[in-house]
Amino acid sequence: MTIARTLGAFAAGQSEIDPTMQRFVRFSLFDWVTVGIAGVAAMMALAGGLDTAVALGLWAVLAGRAIAAIPTIRSQVLKLHGRPTKAVLPVAADLVALALVAATAIAEPALIAGAVAVAVAIVAQRALIAWAPTERAVVLGIRQTVMGLAVVIATAVGVGLA
Numbered sequence: 001m002t003i004a005r006t007l008g009a010f011a012a013g014q015s016e017i018d019p020t021m022q023r024f025v026r027f028s029l030f031d032w033v034t035v036g037i038a039g040v041a042a043m044m045a046l047a048g049g050l051d052t053a054v055a056l057g058l059w060a061v062l063a064g065r066a067i068a069a070i071p072t073i074r075s076q077v078l079k080l081h082g083r084p085t086k087a088v089l090p091v092a093a094d095l096v097a098l099a100l101v102a103a104t105a106i107a108e109p110a111l112i113a114g115a116v117a118v119a120v121a122i123v124a125q126r127a128l129i130a131w132a133p134t135e136r137a138v139v140l141g142i143r144q145t146v147m148g149l150a151v152v153i154a155t156a157v158g159v160g161l162a
Contacts, residue, residue, distance in 0.1 A: 034070060038062035045159075053108045054159060060104040061114035065151045068097035068122050069144050076129065076140050094122050113158025114151060121147040 038059050045055035071093040075085040098119060105115035128143060 034066045035063045038066060050159070054110055057104045057108040057111040058114070058155065058159070060100055061111055061118060061151065061155050064097040064101040064104070064115075064118045065121060065148055067100065068094050068118065069125070069148065072125055072129075073140055073144055077137055080135065080137055080140075094126075097122065110159050110162030111155065113161075114155030117151040117154035121151055 041062055042055040042059040045058050046052065072090040075087075075090050078085045101111075101115035101118045105112045124147060125143070134140060
């Protein structure tokens with residue numbers, strides 16, 4: 001079944017779609033929505049009179065955080081439920097996120113604090129997985145919320161001081 005037919009059938013609520021494909025489509029759509037919602041920060045920055053480069057950089061920093069967090073948490077939740085995961089996917093997402101925020105910091109120095117915060121969040125989530133694993137999904141959610149908030153605060157402070 002092609003991706004287009006799968007998406008159409010999923011949207012129509014047809015039950016003939018393989019449950020694995022349903023989860024894939026649902027997760028993939030949420031991933032892109034999260035990255036897209038990060039664009040709200042860019043719109044707010046532009047509305048507040050900030051430069052276009054800073055606005056796009058804000059989007060890139062928040063998108064980088066989402067790109068790193070979502071596959072990692074998905075992998076952790078699957079492990080909590082005893083399902084197999086591919087360790088390479090979260091690591092690849094981390095590398096993509098690091099490349100994105102590094103390029104952002106190089107292009108717009110006002111966003112260096114945000115880029116560093118994303119890098120620190122990635123290291124922190126890797127350390128927490130290794131040194132303080134949890135058996136509860138709610139703990140994973142709280143950790144990610146705190147790290148995301150720290151990225152937002154660091155980015156805002158960095159832009160405010162620039």
